[in-house]
Each structure stands twice: as structure tokens, then as C-alpha cells.
Amino acid sequence: xxxxxxxxxxxxxxxxxxxxxxxxxxxxxxxxxxxxxxxxxxxxxxxxxxxxxxxxxxxxxxxxxxxxxxxxxxxxxxxxxxxxxxxxxxxxxxxxxxxxxxxxxxxxxxxxxxxxxxxxxxxxxxxxxxxxxxxxxxxxxxxxxxxxxxxxxxxxxxxxxxxxxxxxxxxxxxxxxxxxxxxxxxxxxxxxxxxxxxxxxxxxxxxxxxxxxxxxxxxxxxxxxxxxxxxxxxxxxxxxxxxxxxxxxxxxx
Amino acid sequence: xxxxxxxxxxxxxxxxxxxxxxxxxxxxxxxxxxxxxxxxxxxxxxxxxxxxxxxxxxxxxxxxxxxxxxxxxxxxxxxxxxxxxxxxxxxxxxxxxxxxxxxxxxxxxxxxxxxxxxxxxxxxxxxxxxxxxxxxxxxxxxxxxxxxxxxxxxxxxxxxxxxxxxxxxxxxxxxxxxxxxxxxxxxxxxxxxxxxxxxxxxxxxxxxxxxxxxxxxxxxxxxxxxxxxxxxxxxxxxxxxxxxxxxxxxxxxxxx
Ligand SMILES: Nc1ncnc2c1ncn2[C@@H]1O[C@H](COP(=O)(O)OP(=O)(O)O)[C@@H](O)[C@H]1O
Ligand SMILES: [Mg+2]
Numbered sequence: 001x002x003x004x005x006x007x008x009x010x011x012x013x014x015x016x017x018x019x020x021x022x023x024x025x026x027x028x029x030x031x032x033x034x035x036x037x038x039x040x041x042x043x044x045x046x047x048x049x050x051x052x053x054x055x056x057x058x059x060x061x062x063x064x065x066x067x068x069x070x071x072x073x074x075x076x077x078x079x080x081x082x083x084x085x086x087x088x089x090x091x092x093x094x095x096x097x098x099x100x101x102x103x104x105x106x107x108x109x110x111x112x113x114x115x116x117x118x119x120x121x122x123x124x125x126x127x128x129x130x131x132x133x134x135x136x137x138x139x140x141x142x143x144x145x146x147x148x149x150x151x152x153x154x155x156x157x158x159x160x161x162x163x164x165x166x167x168x169x170x171x172x173x174x175x176x177x178x179x180x181x182x183x184x185x186x187x188x189x190x191x192x193x194x195x196x197x198x199x200x201x202x203x204x205x206x207x208x209x210x211x212x213x214x215x216x217x218x219x220x221x222x223x224x225x226x227x228x229x230x231x232x233x234x235x236x237x238x239x240x241x242x243x244x245x246x247x248x249x250x251x252x253x
Numbered sequence: 254x255x256x257x258x259x260x261x262x263x264x265x266x267x268x269x270x271x272x273x274x275x276x277x278x279x280x281x282x283x284x285x286x287x288x289x290x291x292x293x294x295x296x297x298x299x300x301x302x303x304x305x306x307x308x309x310x311x312x313x314x315x316x317x318x319x320x321x322x323x324x325x326x327x328x329x330x331x332x333x334x335x336x337x338x339x340x341x342x343x344x345x346x347x348x349x350x351x352x353x354x355x356x357x358x359x360x361x362x363x364x365x366x367x368x369x370x371x372x373x374x375x376x377x378x379x380x381x382x383x384x385x386x387x388x389x390x391x392x393x394x395x396x397x398x399x400x401x402x403x404x405x406x407x408x409x410x411x412x413x414x415x416x417x418x419x420x421x422x423x424x425x426x427x428x429x430x431x432x433x434x435x436x437x438x439x440x441x442x443x444x445x446x447x448x449x450x451x452x453x454x455x456x457x458x459x460x461x462x463x464x465x466x467x468x469x470x471x472x473x474x475x476x477x478x479x480x481x482x483x484x485x486x487x488x489x490x491x492x493x494x495x496x497x498x499x500x501x502x503x504x505x506x507x508x509x
Contacts, residue, residue, distance in 0.1 A: 054408050072413045080403035085427045085505045094423070098413045126505045146413075 003065060005030035005182050006051065006150070011060035012213070013046055020046050021057070022213035026201065030065065030149075033176055033183045035193035038203030038249060043214045044186045045154055047203070051184065052152050064150075072099070074143030074151040074181070078158045081139035082127040088138050089114065089123040095146040113141040116175060133164040140172065144179065151176075153185045157192070165189075166230070169196055173228055190249070194222050194241045195233060202248040218248035292475035297482070300475040309464065314483055317461040320376065320448040321487070324383025325440055332388045333433070336395025337425075353392070361386050361447065365454040379451030379460070386447030387440040394436025398429030431506065434499045441491040445484060 004027040013021040020043040028034050036044050049055040051062065052073060072095060082091050089110055096106040114120055117137040127135055136156055143151055153172075157165040169192055176183055187193050193200045202218040205211050222241050224232055232238050257265055274294045280286075281293040288296055304310040339346045365382045372378040402425060410420045452462025461480050468476035500507070 049408070052408075052412055054411055075409055075412045077405045077408075080405040081409070083406065083424070083427070085430075085503075087505075095413050097423070098410075098415045098419055126508050128505075129508055 002030070004028060005032070005065050005068065007063040008051065009061045009063070011047070011050060011057045011062070013043070013050065013055070013057045014213075015046075019213035021050075022215050024060070024215050026216055026219075028182060028184065030182055031180060032199065033173075033197045034185070035197035035200045036184060036186045036203065037188065037190060037193045037200060037245060038214065039211055040188060042203045042205075042211045044203055048152055048154050048184065048186050068149050071149055072146055074146075074148040076136070076139045076143045076151075076153045076156040078155040081142075082135055084127050087124050087126055088119060088130070091127070091138055092142045092145050094142060099146060109145055113145045116144075116178075117141045117171065132160050133168060136160065136168060137171075140168075140175070144175065144181070147179070147181075149180070149182060151181050151183045153183065155186055155188060158188065165192070170228075170230070172196065177227065190242055190245050191233065194224070194238060194245060195228060197222055200241075200245050202245060204249060204251075217251070218245075220244055220248060289472040289474045292478060296475045297478040300473070301479045301482070304476065304479060310479070310483065313459060313461050313464045314487065316459045317445075317448055317452065317484075318487060320379045320383055320451065320460065321444045321491070324380045324447055325387050325437075325444040325491075327380065328384040328387030328440060328444070329391050329437065331384070332391035333395050336392045337399065339392070340396045340399035353389070357389055361450055362454075365450050368451075369455045375455050375457050378455050379448055382451035382454070383444045383447030386443045386450070390439045390443065391433070391436045394432045394439075395429065398432030398436075399425055401432065402428040431499075431503055434495065434502065438492055438495045438499070441495050442488045445488040445491070449484065 006026075006028040008024060008026045011021055011024040012019070024047065036047065038044055046055065050057045052075060053069070083094070086094070092113055093106055093110045096102075096109060101109075111123075114123060117140055119134065119137055119141065122130070122134065127138070130138065139156070143153075157168050160168065172183075172185075173196060185193070185196060198221065200218075200220045200222060201216050202220065203214050204217045205214050206217065220241065223237055224235075224241070257268070260268075278293050278295070281291055284291070292300075301310070335349075339349060361382065364385065368381045368385070369378045372381055406424055406428070407420070410424055415423070448460075449462045449465075452460040453466070456463045456466050461484060465477060465480045468474075468480065
């Protein structure tokens, strides 16, 4: 097997006096779709920020496959993703502008992403004129327009209604299958994690009666075939996996 | 009320202005006030024509405007970078902001004489007073504007490896602009007050403030009113200019 895309070794993090993460080690293979679940406040976003290079952990190391550390990654948050003074197209173009790409090549890429996420016709709208689901599509398109190797999503569909959420999940899968990108998705929906990911990482504390400091207590492969479709949610494999993840979360706290 | 609300703004403004003038005239006529106590709108209008015809109104207005505009610009040029520093550096904020807030407790009319001692030029000491009045609201709005930038957008810029210049141009500047322009609108009207205070303290022979003082000393109350109206027009025009600029720059805010 080739060396993993990302390896984290013994990551621990303390905010001032608050120990949040403890001895987290994980490996993500290139092209994998990994979900990270756990109760709120357990430290999921903190771990995501560390893996994104936004936060230096108190201790521990992160190794990435050759060259991937320097590449800009893709990042989507739950909210406040977009610049309200930029149109849809201008928001999506931002990463290219920052890389110094302009003109026809940039326009072509922006338009391709707009088509891919189904926003054709909305190029000139401002974020205030978009629904929550459309805004998150724009954020997703912007996160992918510079063809990053690593896409980090922090509860990207958390503020959407159930139906929109399901549709966005399917679209994310379609896009991921079309692009050579490794995905880490933080979510509080167990169903979503199992349905989308190859592997679900469960965060929790090994100590009784506290969720801090947290570590990765379980790694649960979903074992579902690809491509996925919604009918799979009714299969025994899916249901068993959901049950296993739920049990893992409950035992962890 | 409902009928009025449905009319265009210029019409309602005109109507309210007409009522004001009529009420004013009624007050003068019924009250029997002498002209030097309370002149009527007609007296003021006549006086306005006189000072407009002999060129005094324009000359002194231009002088005052030539103090207001640089005062506003200098106030911005000092306040905006300082606001940026305060918003970005907690240490700078801790060191500087107590003095800034304390300085606001001292009325400008008390500081202005000091400025005229330090700045010998009559013109520049007036500009300095105007700049000083403008300074604080611009500073505060700059800080508030920059603080309003969501942490998520900073993080986005960092993962996209943006340098500090890019972060300023593509994130901080456009994000802070609406609040900054709101501060500029307040600053524009305050600059008028500042220039006038400067002229009161240093009234040597020119500017609307000088004209006001001489008018009062010779009991030409109608001329005092002409000057007040002129000052209001200048302040409103400046405010309107900034509002127009705002409309141009913040077109994204006006969409549905
Ligand atoms: N910048 C910060 N400074 C201090 N404490 C923080 C900071 N960010 C997060 N925390 C704390 O760390 C813990 C984990 O937060 P977070 O990673 O956001 O959890 P999750 O994303 O799983 O809900 C929480 O108790 C939170 O209050
Ligand atoms: Mg979180």
C-alpha cells in the first residue's frame, strides 16, 4: 500500500487551561471520504482546524503526502462562508484570484463549477438573495474551484432542512466521485456520516462522565458499496452501521 | 398620515418646510417680536439676497468649506489607520483606548483654544479642530467594521494562502466599508461643527463663523439666521454626497 495522504500522530490540544484533544492519531488514505462525528463541544471543529493548518496543536505532528501541505485546501463551514459584497461568480472566483489566475482560464473554471453544483443562471446574484442550500452550493463550488487535494467540511449542511440536506449530500458524493479529492466531513448526523463516508471516526473521551479531553474512540468502516443511492439507507448493512456508530458515541461520553 | 406616507420624499419635505416657514411667520407676526430678537422668514430672505448679491455669503462659505473638507479628509486619514491598528492589535487597544475614551469626555470647545496655541496658522488651526471632531466617530466605526468580519472568512483566506495585502484588499476593506461609510456620514456633519468651532476660537476676519460673530455683535439677527441656514445646507450637501458615494459603492446591499 502507498503511504497515506495524511497521518496525524499523537495530536493533543489545550485551549488555555482547557484540554480539548488528547493523543489523537489517524490516517487518511488518498481519495478517501472520511466522516468525523461526536457530541457537540467534543472538539471536532478544533481537530478540523488543526488538520487544515489553521491551528497549531499543543503537541503532536501531522504528515501529508509529498507536496500536499503547500497546496491550498478546500474549506466549507456551517455558515458565514460567503462574502456578501461579491456575486456568486465572484465568490467562487476568489481562490483563483488569490493564486493569481485571471482572465479566460479563471472564468472557464468558475463557470464549470457553477454548472457542476447546479447554480447556472444565478451567477450574478448576491449571497443575500440565495437560499441556505444555494449558499452552501456556492461555498462548495468555491472550495473546489482551485482543484484542492483535500476538502474539509465542518457541518456544511447543518443549517439546512432535511430534504435539502439529503440532496446536497448526494451532490457532494457525485462531485467527489468526479474529482481526485480526499474529504473529511464533520457532521452531527449519524445517518449522513454513514451514507456518505467510507469510514466514520467517532470522537469522545475515554474518561467517565466528561467529554474532555477527547480522542478518536472508534473507527468504523461503513462497508457500503459505491456509487451510493438513497435506497441503501434501508439495507441491513446501513442500519447495522448506524447502530454501531450510535453505540460508539454513547459509550464514548 | 397614510396619505402623506404614500407621497414621494421631496413632496413631504416640501410640505413640512412650508409649514415650518408659515408657523415661523405666524409666531413673529402674532408675537410681535422685534427684528433683532426674532426676524421673520421674509426678513431672512431679504438679508440672504443682500449678502448673496454683495458676494459676502459665497466668499465666507467657500472659506469655511475649504476648512471642512481637509478637516474631514485629515480626520479620516489619521483615524482609519489607527482604527485598523486598534482592531488588529489587542496590545495597541489596551495601551491607547483608555486615552481615546477619556479624550472624548473633554468638549471640543475646551480643546480648540489649545490647538490655536500650538498651531499658529489660523487656517490650519481651524482645520485641526474640524479633523479632531471627525476623528473619533471614524475611528470607532473603523474598529467596529473590522471587528464585524466573520472569523470564518479570515480562516478561509488563510487556507487559501492569502498574504496580508490580499486579506486587506479582498476581505477587510470591503467588509469594513459599510460601517466606515456610516461613520463618514456622521463625520461629514461633525466636520461642519468642527470648522465653526475653530472659527469661533480663531475668528480672524474670514469664514462663516467670523460672519456670525460680527452679525451677532451688530444685532443683525436676520444675518445670523442666513448663516445658520447656509451651514445647514453645507452639512446636508456633504451628507448627501457621502450617501451618494455609499449608494454607488454598496450596490450589493441594495439588492432585494
Ligand atoms: N478558540 C478557542 N478558545 C478557547 N476555547 C475554544 C476555542 N475553540 C473551541 N474551544 C472550546 O473547545 C471545545 C471544543 O470545541 P469545538 O472544537 O468547536 O467542538 P465541536 O466542533 O465538536 O462542537 C469547546 O469546549 C469549546 O468551547
Ligand atoms: Mg464545531
